[in-house]
Amino acid sequence: MKNDERRESKRISYLCEVDCEGLGVGRLATRINDLSTTGAFIDSMTCYAPGTTLRLRFQVNDILITTTAEVRYTVPQTGMGVMFISLTIQEKAALESLIEGKPLTVADPQSQADTPAANWNLPDLLLGNFAIVSMFDVIQIIENNRLSGVLSVSSPSVHGEIQFNDGQIVGARAGSKTDMAGLRSFLEVTEGTFEFKRSDVKHRQTINATSNKSLMLDLLKKDEDLPALS
Numbered sequence: 001m002k003n004d005e006r007r008e009s010k011r012i013s014y015l016c017e018v019d020c021e022g023l024g025v026g027r028l029a030t031r032i033n034d035l036s037t038t039g040a041f042i043d044s045m046t047c048y049a050p051g052t053t054l055r056l057r058f059q060v061n062d063i064l065i066t067t068t069a070e071v072r073y074t075v076p077q078t079g080m081g082v083m084f085i086s087l088t089i090q091e092k093a094a095l096e097s098l099i100e101g102k103p104l105t106v107a108d109p110q111s112q113a114d115t116p117a118a119n120w121n122l123p124d125l126l127l128g129n130f131a132i133v134s135m136f137d138v139i140q141i142i143e144n145n146r147l148s149g150v151l152s153v154s155s156p157s158v159h160g161e162i163q164f165n166d167g168q169i170v171g172a173r174a175g176s177k178t179d180m181a182g183l184r185s186f187l188e189v190t191e192g193t194f195e196f197k198r199s200d201v202k203h204r205q206t207i208n209a210t211s212n213k214s215l216m217l218d219l220l221k222k223d224e225d226l227p228a229l230s
Contacts, residue, residue, distance in 0.1 A: 063094035155192025
């Protein structure tokens, strides 16, 4: 992005804590350095790639801003510029009051109720690294968003995939191991990368469980019950 494109809106120096959460990229607690009505610059040694969608939470006076934002550019080991993409009427008014000195007017509750909730449009391809997000977090993200598709895992210890229908684990393969044995192979993955591809095609169900959480906890319990090797 060109510098003049970044400065279309008035921008002020404004320090505040911000909580960033990105799909497949983990959570980051840091601070906003400067702020405009359309975006902000976030101080961070860790920078997400341009195009990454983040959920942001930060405070402007007495108003809690909870919005999605897109990373537009990065400054290595310094931070990243983001553009807001889902501000509510009240949140935008709070930013305008702070930055442009406009009076803060409280939005009519009914008009707020009629405003569509922010929708995080998830991409068809999600990439990430287990150095910044755990296997359990990735599975939870997929489950919470009721996604169908295949999670491919590449790590020094195991290569394979986990299949999901509407967020629920229905199959797994790790090398020559399949189903529950294959899924168990992913429990201790702490390094490597993952790639999740969304699909409308439903996978054949070979793993049955009431929830992913109970399934993973059951696998962990069975691992603990195995006798130690002498």
